[in-house]
Amino acid sequence: MENRNFKEQILRISGADVRKCMRCGKCSAACPSYDEMEYHPHQFVNMVNDGKIEKLMESKSIYKCLTCFACVERCPRGVEPAKVIEAVRLEVIRQQGKNYMKPDDIPAKLDEDMPGQLLMTAMRKYTK
Amino acid sequence: MKKISYYPGCTLKNKAKDLDRYARETLAVLGYELDEIENWQCCGGAYTSAKDEIATKLPSVRALKAGYENGGKVLTVCSACYNVLKQTNHEFKVNSDFDMRVNNYMGEDGGYHGEGEVVHFLEFLRDEIGFDRVKAAVKNPLTGKKIGAYYGCLLLRPSSVLGFDDPENPKLMEDLIRALGAEPVIYPMRNECCGGYITLDDKNAAKKRSTKVAESAKEMGADCMITACPLCLYNITKNADTEMEVKYFTELIAEAFGIL
Ligand code: SF4
Numbered sequence: 001m002e003n004r005n006f007k008e009q010i011l012r013i014s015g016a017d018v019r020k021c022m023r024c025g026k027c028s029a030a031c032p033s034y035d036e037m038e039y040h041p042h043q044f045v046n047m048v049n050d051g052k053i054e055k056l057m058e059s060k061s062i063y064k065c066l067t068c069f070a071c072v073e074r075c076p077r078g079v080e081p082a083k084v085i086e087a088v089r090l091e092v093i094r095q096q097g098k099n100y101m102k103p104d105d106i107p108a109k110l111d112e113d114m115p116g117q118l119l120m121t122a123m124r125k126y127t128k
Numbered sequence: 129m130k131k132i133s134y135y136p137g138c139t140l141k142n143k144a145k146d147l148d149r150y151a152r153e154t155l156a157v158l159g160y161e162l163d164e165i166e167n168w169q170c171c172g173g174a175y176t177s178a179k180d181e182i183a184t185k186l187p188s189v190r191a192l193k194a195g196y197e198n199g200g201k202v203l204t205v206c207s208a209c210y211n212v213l214k215q216t217n218h219e220f221k222v223n224s225d226f227d228m229r230v231n232n233y234m235g236e237d238g239g240y241h242g243e244g245e246v247v248h249f250l251e252f253l254r255d256e257i258g259f260d261r262v263k264a265a266v267k268n269p270l271t272g273k274k275i276g277a278y279y280g281c282l283l284l285r286p287s288s289v290l291g292f293d294d295p296e297n298p299k300l301m302e303d304l305i306r307a308l309g310a311e312p313v314i315y316p317m318r319n320e321c322c323g324g325y326i327t328l329d330d331k332n333a334a335k336k337r338s339t340k341v342a343e344s345a346k347e348m349g350a351d352c353m354i355t356a357c358p359l360c361l362y363n364i365t366k367n368a369d370t371e372m373e374v375k376y377f378t379e380l381i382a383e384a385f386g387i388l
């Protein structure tokens with residue numbers, strides 16, 4: 001039951017229609033983070049469709065997506081995998097205490113040339 | 129001097145001061161003044177595609193509204209601000225729930241429904257000023273320089289929303305490079321990701337991405353790269369194994385205009 005809820009929420013907040021996927025793999029072929037991921041963009045799409053959401057939520061792959069939108073641009077069916085991945089990540093970090101990066105982690109990672117844009121973006125992606 | 133509403137964004141006030149300064153100075157040569165929006169807030173650097181997320185988009189909405197009320201559009205120079213503002217503006221057109229909730233939340237400050245327009249400095253050069261006029265303002269043509277334009281992700285994608293240029297074969301910056309008297313270098317990775325924010329969490333992943341991009345430009349003969357994105361500049365200069373000079377595109381224009 002819990003599982004169904006996750007699926008519905010992901011479909012709702014991503015706005016993506018995962019059923020349109022024809023499993024061509026173009027999204028994963030275009031993905032610059034492919035080597036870094038345990039589950040690849042087309043797997044996110046198909047596993048959400050199959051309701052295997054927990055596996056995705058437990059995987060570090062949700063933090064490897066760069067939001068570069070190459071998958072969205074190149075999907076011939078307009079499925080928008082990046083939005084699906086974003087939705088799965090939000091399902092995790094929106095939970096109490098589930099921020100991926102804590103403000104205390106940041107100082108050790110800084111260098112003097114890092115643009116504010118980087119810190120803002122990372123906070124958006126890794127915390128709630 | 130004609131005025132245009134301007135949203136600089138936080139990075140242009142700090143690490144990317146050159147991007148801002150040369151934007152103002154070069155546009156002044158072309159007869160325009162950047163009119164900075166009052167009390168703008170940071171766009172957040174990344175657009176959250178989640179349909180139900182409102183709060184993180186409000187700073188962008190306020191900037192869009194201010195731009196709309198001050199001439200109809202808002203100009204950005206940073207790729208990320210452009211991407212975030214433009215995607216936020218688009219959401220009003222396709223998501224009535226978003227429109228309603230934003231306006232409820234903003235109360236008296238609301239009354240905005242996506243009527244405004246977001247334009248990037250580069251689009252402004254192409255569409256409003258024209259590269260002929262840019263060319264006519266060149267004092268030091270950059271003859272013999274081979275320059276690789278780096279678009280990355282944020283200027284181009286999603287193309288159905290941004291409409292900046294052909295997402296797979298853009299030419300805006302190449303046309304600019306030609307207008308400045310230099311030679312554009314076309315390389316395969318010019319519209320691929322530099323690694324973006326992952327550098328904070330996984331330096332090695334960012335290193336791989338940025339090295340691929342810099343390597344690709346170098347292989348095709350580029351002496352230097354230009355970008356509109358402070359994070360692209362950071363990744364290529366700090367994380368790539370390949371030595372490659374990266375400049376903001378506004379600095380290149382300033383150089384050619386003889387105001388550097
Ligand atoms: S948006 Fe994410 S999943 Fe899609 S291609 Fe880019 S890195 Fe890969």
Ligand code: SF4
Binds near residue numbers: 020023026027028077
């Ligand atoms: S590119 Fe689109 S249709 Fe092809 S596998 Fe990916 S999501 Fe499915």
